[in-house]
Amino acid sequence: MTDDWMRTFEFVTVIDIFADFKPLAWMEGLTFFWPSAFLQEFINAKGNEFASVRINGEAYRLKTITGKRSHSDIAAWVFKDNCFFTPKPASAKLPFSYNIIPDQIRWLAASTIVRINKSKRQNKMPFPRWPLDLTVDSIEDIERCCVECEDIITKKRESSIQLTHDIDTPESLENLHLFLEIEEKHHVHSTNFIVPRGWKLDFSILEAVKKKGHEIGIHGYNHDNRTPFLSSIKMEARIDEAVELLLDYKIKGYRAPSLLMSAPLMEILGKHFHYDSSIPNSGGFYSSQRNGCMTARPFYYNGILEIPLTLPSDANLLFQNKKEEEILEMWIKLTKIILKSGGTVNLLTHCEKRYSGNKKMLDIYDEYISYLNSLNLPNLRTLSQLHGRLSIEHNEMKRNG
Numbered sequence: 001m002t003d004d005w006m007r008t009f010e011f012v013t014v015i016d017i018f019a020d021f022k023p024l025a026w027m028e029g030l031t032f033f034w035p036s037a038f039l040q041e042f043i044n045a046k047g048n049e050f051a052s053v054r055i056n057g058e059a060y061r062l063k064t065i066t067g068k069r070s071h072s073d074i075a076a077w078v079f080k081d082n083c084f085f086t087p088k089p090a091s092a093k094l095p096f097s098y099n100i101i102p103d104q105i106r107w108l109a110a111s112t113i114v115r116i117n118k119s120k121r122q123n124k125m126p127f128p129r130w131p132l133d134l135t136v137d138s139i140e141d142i143e144r145c146c147v148e149c150e151d152i153i154t155k156k157r158e159s160s161i162q163l164t165h166d167i168d169t170p171e172s173l174e175n176l177h178l179f180l181e182i183e184e185k186h187h188v189h190s191t192n193f194i195v196p197r198g199w200k201l202d203f204s205i206l207e208a209v210k211k212k213g214h215e216i217g218i219h220g221y222n223h224d225n226r227t228p229f230l231s232s233i234k235m236e237a238r239i240d241e242a243v244e245l246l247l248d249y250k251i252k253g254y255r256a257p258s259l260l261m262s263a264p265l266m267e268i269l270g271k272h273f274h275y276d277s278s279i280p281n282s283g284g285f286y287s288s289q290r291n292g293c294m295t296a297r298p299f300y301y302n303g304i305l306e307i308p309l310t311l312p313s314d315a316n317l318l319f320q321n322k323k324e325e326e327i328l329e330m331w332i333k334l335t336k337i338i339l340k341s342g343g344t345v346n347l348l349t350h351c352e353k354r355y356s357g358n359k360k361m362l363d364i365y366d367e368y369i370s371y372l373n374s375l376n377l378p379n380l381r382t383l384s385q386l387h388g389r390l391s392i393e394h395n396e397m398k399r400n401g
């Protein structure tokens with residue numbers, strides 16, 4: 001990223017949204033990175049005032065645009081530059097599978113990477129803003145609401161909530177029931193991504209998970225972090241083998257190990273799956289910088305639905321030495337913001353004891369789901385249920401042009 005590119009963006013805090021523009025009210029008090037060109041247009045426009053914002057300590061009013069736009073599709077452009085991992089992370093460059101490194105050393109390595117990325121980021125990396133960046137959603141809503149020749153948002157967006165687990169190890173699969181029992185107590189279901197070729201799977205556990213109404217998805221091949229960087233033929237062979245092995249579980253979705261994604265992998269996934277859920281809203285400091293799509297709304301990319309991970313995962317927070325209470329507080333705070341913005345709350349937890357498979361973390365998981373239930377939202381779904389609902393809307397939109 002060049003300095004020049006960075007200078008074309010501004011750090012904008014929305015102070016106030018004016019009464020006629022209720023669909024934008026969720027932005028009040030939040031900070032976004034807006035392209036300068038986009039901002040200039042709304043500052044210089046001649047229409048109705050819809051927001052007051054602060055940029056570098058100075059207040060500005062934004063006005064609706066009445067004529068033709070000079071910049072459209074900015075949201076798509078911003079997002080495209082950020083959502084894919086281009087550089088290979090160190091774990092994908094090792095001459096052996098990183099899975100053979102003992103857990104404690106891996107943990108140490110991961111938390112060191114987080115610390116290094118965190119210190120680098122302070123002066124260099126402006127976004128995505130961790131732990132949550134809704135820049136793309138803010139641009140999208142302003143474009144739809146404040147450009148008078150375009151459609152005004154009439155329909156309220158339906159938020160939804162998803163709970164997911166990545167099952168990376170035999171220990172994790174053995175502990176999974178601890179999480180499912182909590183979920184079932186609260187009458188909710190989760191989506192569980194299984195590594196198909198990492199170790200010998202205990203199919204009796206998978207059978208029980210399926211029977212109880214939870215979803216099973218595929219989590220890479222053997223978790224060696226190499227799949228996204230292989231040739232298309234090798235990638236395809238891995239995916240064919242994984243899908244074949246788990247044929248009985250009606251697999252609809254994919255989650256990439258370590259959330260490593262590449263454009264070629266995404267394209268192949270589109271042929272085999274209904275959705276992918278590997279791109280974080282803001283990956284923060286692990287495992288690479290600048291990984292994040294800056295939206296909390298599911299979107300279609302080359303024909304496949306991407307359901308972004310919108311809350312920081314347990315691993316992400318534990319690597320930063322966050323305490324259980326801080327983690328719960330952060331999840332609840334971000335959940336409120338995402339639901340208000342019409343986004344999808346999508347949480348990833350890991351079932352090993354060193355992550356969430358211990359008493360303290362299970363307790364906050366329980367408390368978090370109690371909180372979700374207290375909201376009385378009817379939309380706590382598995383990812384494939386969310387895909388089902390969104391694909392109906394998507395097809396209707398396509399039909400209506």
Ligand SMILES: [Zn+2]
Nearest residue numbers: 166168257258
């Ligand atoms: Zn994993």
